[in-house]
Amino acid sequence: MASDLTKNKGLKRRKFLKYTGVGVGLMIGGVWLGRNPIRRKIFELAETMIAPYQGDVSDPLIWIQVTPENQIILHSSKVEMGQGSFTGLAQLAAEELEVDVEKIKVVHAETASGNIDGMGTGGSMSVATLWKPLREMAATMRLMLAKKAAEKLEVSIDDLAFANGVFSAKNRGITYGEIVDGVTDWEIPETPVLKKRSRFKHIGKPIVRVDLYDKVIGAPIFGIDASYSDMLFASVVRSRLVDATMSNYDTSVAENMPGVIKIVKEDDFISVIAKTQVEADNARHKITFDYTTNRSWNIADVEKEITVGNGRKTIIQKEGKSIEEIDEDGDIISLEFRSPIGAHAQMEPNGAVANYKDGKVEIKISTQVPKVTRDEVASALGLSKEDVNIVPTFLGGGFGRRLHTPNAIQAAKMSKAVGKPVKSFFDRKQEFQNDTFRPPTHHVMKAKISKDKKILGIEHQFASGDTLFNSALDPGVEQMMRADIGSIRGGAIIYDLLPHRTTYYHVDLPFATSFWRSLGLLANAFAIESFMDEIAINTNQDPIQLRLNSISNDNPYGERARKVIQACADKAKYTDQISNGKAMGFASTVDGGSPCAHVVEVSIEDDEIKVHKVTVAFDCGIAVNPDQVRAQIEGCVCMGISASMFEKMDLRDNKLYPINYGAYKMALMRHTPREIDIVLLEGADYPGPVGEPPMGPIGAAIGNAVRRLTGKRLTTLPLSLG
Amino acid sequence: MKISFIINGSTKSVEVSDGNAPLLWSIRDGLDLKGTKFGCGKAACGACTIHVDDMAVRSCSYPVKMAEGKKITTIEGLSQEGNLHPVQQAWKEEVVPQCGYCQPGFMMATAAMLKEIPNPTDQDIDDNIINVCRCATYYRMRKAIHRAAAINSKNL
Numbered sequence: 060m061a062s063d064l065t066k067n068k069g070l071k072r073r074k075f076l077k078y079t080g081v082g083v084g085l086m087i088g089g090v091w092l093g094r095n096p097i098r099r100k101i102f103e104l105a106e107t108m109i110a111p112y113q114g115d116v117s118d119p120l121i122w123i124q125v126t127p128e129n130q131i132i133l134h135s136s137k138v139e140m141g142q143g144s145f146t147g148l149a150q151l152a153a154e155e156l157e158v159d160v161e162k163i164k165v166v167h168a169e170t171a172s173g174n175i176d177g178m179g180t181g182g183s184m185s186v187a188t189l190w191k192p193l194r195e196m197a198a199t200m201r202l203m204l205a206k207k208a209a210e211k212l213e214v215s216i217d218d219l220a221f222a223n224g225v226f227s228a229k230n231r232g233i234t235y236g237e238i239v240d241g242v243t244d245w246e247i248p249e250t251p252v253l254k255k256r257s258r259f260k261h262i263g264k265p266i267v268r269v270d271l272y273d274k275v276i277g278a279p280i281f282g283i284d285a286s287y288s289d290m291l292f293a294s295v296v297r298s299r300l301v302d303a304t305m306s307n308y309d310t311s312v313a314e315n316m317p318g319v320i321k322i323v324k325e326d327d328f329i330s331v332i333a334k335t336q337v338e339a340d341n342a343r344h345k346i347t348f349d350y351t352t353n354r355s356w357n358i359a360d361v362e363k364e365i366t367v368g369n370g371r372k373t374i375i376q377k378e379g380k381s382i383e384e385i386d387e388d389g390d391i392i393s394l395e396f397r398s399p400i401g402a403h404a405q406m407e408p409n410g411a412v413a414n415y416k417d418g419k420v421e422i423k424i425s426t427q428v429p430k431v432t433r434d435e436v437a438s439a440l441g442l443s444k445e446d447v448n449i450v451p452t453f454l455g456g457g458f459g460r461r462l463h464t465p466n467a468i469q470a471a472k473m474s475k476a477v478g479k480p481v482k483s484f485f486d487r488k489q490e491f492q493n494d495t496f497r498p499p500t501h502h503v504m505k506a507k508i509s510k511d512k513k514i515l516g517i518e519h520q521f522a523s524g525d526t527l528f529n530s531a532l533d534p535g536v537e538q539m540m541r542a543d544i545g546s547i548r549g550g551a552i553i554y555d556l557l558p559h560r561t562t563y564y565h566v567d568l569p570f571a572t573s574f575w576r577s578l579g580l581l582a583n584a585f586a587i588e589s590f591m592d593e594i595a596i597n598t599n600q601d602p603i604q605l606r607l608n609s610i611s612n613d614n615p616y617g618e619r620a621r622k623v624i625q626a627c628a629d630k631a632k633y634t635d636q637i638s639n640g641k642a643m644g645f646a647s648t649v650d651g652g653s654p655c656a657h658v659v660e661v662s663i664e665d666d667e668i669k670v671h672k673v674t675v676a677f678d679c680g681i682a683v684n685p686d687q688v689r690a691q692i693e694g695c696v697c698m699g700i701s702a703s704m705f706e707k708m709d710l711r712d713n714k715l716y717p718i719n720y721g722a723y724k725m726a727l728m729r730h731t732p733r734e735i736d737i738v739l740l741e742g743a744d745y746p747g748p749v750g751e752p753p754m755g756p757i758g759a760a761i762g763n764a765v766r767r768l769t770g771k772r773l774t775t776l777p778l779s780l781g
Numbered sequence: 782m783k784i785s786f787i788i789n790g791s792t793k794s795v796e797v798s799d800g801n802a803p804l805l806w807s808i809r810d811g812l813d814l815k816g817t818k819f820g821c822g823k824a825a826c827g828a829c830t831i832h833v834d835d836m837a838v839r840s841c842s843y844p845v846k847m848a849e850g851k852k853i854t855t856i857e858g859l860s861q862e863g864n865l866h867p868v869q870q871a872w873k874e875e876v877v878p879q880c881g882y883c884q885p886g887f888m889m890a891t892a893a894m895l896k897e898i899p900n901p902t903d904q905d906i907d908d909n910i911i912n913v914c915r916c917a918t919y920y921r922m923r924k925a926i927h928r929a930a931a932i933n934s935k936n937l
């Protein structure tokens with residue numbers, strides 16, 4: 060267990076050794092003779108274009124623990140938020156450890172264990188970035204076990220046989236658990252050669268999720284389920300207004316409410332601590348205060364700000380002239396698109412359970428960024444990083460909503476103030492009001508078409524609120540990257556055979572915006588792929604052919620993208636003819652190197668858009684777990700339908716609305732397509748991103764189908780026939 | 782005030798200062814049964830769904846005082862003698878959960894529906910299963926609901 064690893068960290072070595080198996084290696088520096096880490100990073104970047112994992116992958120012992128009871132525990136620095144990476148990572152480890160996946164228990168690594176991931180969990184990067192490092196660590200671990208087995212059996216390592224998790228020689232067998240029993244000293248050897256893909260036994264198999272049983276029985280695995288004995292409950296006052304400050308608090312009524320233990324007044328927040336959650340919330344509602352707003356904000360003001368031409372300009376692509384500069388004769392076609400403020404609406408609200416004691420604090424929390432949380436709690440409380448331990452729990456949904464740290468900092472401060480463990484969670488209203496929203500966007504798409512229907516150029520200009528710089532990334536990222544690569548996602552035009560340009564305007568808004576599953580992709584793809592359909596109609600081309608003819612092999616994903624486009628069209632039997640009141644719509648994207656295409660079948664019933672069937676072709680390279688890749692595609696399709704057809708936030712008199720489910724319209728069971736037909740292409744020999752790329756095409760695909768049905772081009776999300 | 786009820790087969794009491802407080806918190810924090818989830822507090826998402834006298838109820842909006850003397854089932858009591866309930870079995874076979882947070886509520890809602898409608902049509906499912914799943918696992922849930930109905934009819 061991770062807690063054993065960390066709790067024992069301060070103990071004397073002998074005692075420590077009594078309680079753990081291989082985990083002791085944590086205390087004993089090994090010699091890593093594997094590949095130079097800098098070269099590894101460069102190599103991986105060049106090979107896969109996936110940013111490398113940012114943490115320690117040189118020490119198998121902080122990742123893989125074998126207990127004398129013969130249990131294998133994988134301490135994952137990546138958190139499980141539903142995306143299934145615990146299962147994928149277990150498959151990678153199982154492959155090189157030569158054990159069945161069911162033999163491996165996956166737990167979240169506490170930050171005190173030393174297994175810390177600098178990037179956090181997001182960007183669909185967990186399995187992709189650990190693809191090689193984790194297999195290398197598992198292979199190295201197995202070699203370490205083999206060496207010890209040979210020592211214990213007093214044979215040469217070459218004389219060992221291995222079957223069913225047991226090393227044997229001279230008619231004696233020894234399990235992994237028996238090997239580690241009593242071992243205190245490990246030497247980490249050079250990384251062995253990894254298995255070839257053709258020999259994979261676990262990777263590529265639809266293994267059932269390792270967390271399935273817990274999630275079917277309702278086990279208490281989430282942050283909101285965490286507790287300490289003698290714990291108190293907190294309710295923090297939050298601003299209802301955007302761009303406002305609060306002052307003149309009156310807590311006199313709250314102080315005398317039943318169950319209230321303390322009113323905590325810190326520089327930056329006020330809260331009630333009580334015996335129960337209900338008592339804390341009831342008392343918090345009795346605290347009064349005044350607001351001062353800087354200026355008034357309504358949704359129209361936001362839209363005015365978020366308009367192409369405003370804000371900081373970044374040219375992303377310049378592969379041709381701007382449309383106005385093109386000399387050849389032709390017609391300019393132009394469309395403007397908008398996407399709204401989107402809420403995360405993840406089911407488990409944000410919060411934390413903190414236990415501050417004797418200058419140290421432990422925090423149990425659903426977070427995508429354990430390291431940043433540790434660092435920021437340490438600096439807010441004036442502690443050293445070693446005195447803060449973040450214990451990640453399962454997340455009741457992430458989607459980019461758990462990259463921020465105020466809940467953890469406040470819980471820690473309150474626990475310190477009251478001298479007991481404190482649990483502090485948003486209620487749903489606070490969750491909506493304090494969301495770090497998907498920023499609204501505005502897009503101007505232009506193309507020039509010659510008289511003989513040749514496309515002379517295409518241009519995408521867009522404005523978006525912040526996604527990246529506002530989130531809990533290490534400072535310096537903004538400097539290093541200069542442009543907000545989050546908002547840009549999906550913004551570049553992949554049709555490199557057409558002269559093209561893309562320009563981005565970064566606009567600051569008076570409320571927090573940040574990562575939302577797939578970031579800029581949802582909105583950018585809606586604009587670009589709707590416009591591509593419009594160009595196809597304008598130039599009398601088949602929309603599939605137009606795309607196929609516009610992507611070259613120079614594009615690093617060109618060939619894979621074309622295969623995906625063709626496979627999707629073939630599987631769905633795409634046609635632009637309407638039959639039985641149903642029309643098809645097509646769209647395709649390449650996100651993070653994983654091409655995806657959708658064909659939707661849509662009808663209009665009682666003035667509402669109805670999506671009957673979605674065909675998806677997707678190439679994420681190796682599908683480590685094809686069943687979970689499918690699950691992610693299904694989730695992306697349905698969440699994408701929800702975001703494209705229903706969801707939007709409003710801002711009136713500095714108040715964000717709605718503030719609960721129901722009022723915030725979302726797709727439910729009845730809006731779910733009856734058929735989702737998936738074709739997986741594995742066009743690369745490594746796994747690429749899975750959990751977000753399939754969000755890309757859906758909005759445009761639906762809009763394109765509606766265009767064919769009605770002749771009307773929908774240019775605003777959520778799509779409405781209105 | 783003290784409220785007593787039968788929950789998952791055993792009689793339990795909880796002490797509350799406010800009888801109008803939601804039953805949800807007495808179940809989660811009072812009795813430490815954490816499978817019933819908080820999602821919205823306004824009967825709008827279904828994460829807190831339990832059975833009260835065999836009817837599906839959203840416990841975040843059910844005053845604890847009304848539970849006096851009632852028979853309550855939560856996800857922890859859905860399985861009997863260690864055997865998964867057919868709904869849980871079907872959920873497992875279809876590998877429905879992603880983050881898993883909404884799932885107890887959906888399984889409780891489904892179990893209640895199947896008592897009323899043993900073989901639901903897709904339309905019945907659309908009309909009756911109106912909880913929120915942000916991971917949007919609806920596609921597999923629909924399959925799991927049909928599978929649970931099939932498991933049930935085989936058991937009969």
Ligand code: FES
Pocket residue numbers: 818819820821822823824825826827828829830839840841842
């Ligand atoms: S928490 Fe009860 S319905 Fe949402």
Ligand code: FES
Pocket residue numbers: 141406455456878879880881882883884913914915916917918
């Ligand atoms: S599985 Fe995550 S909310 Fe339903």
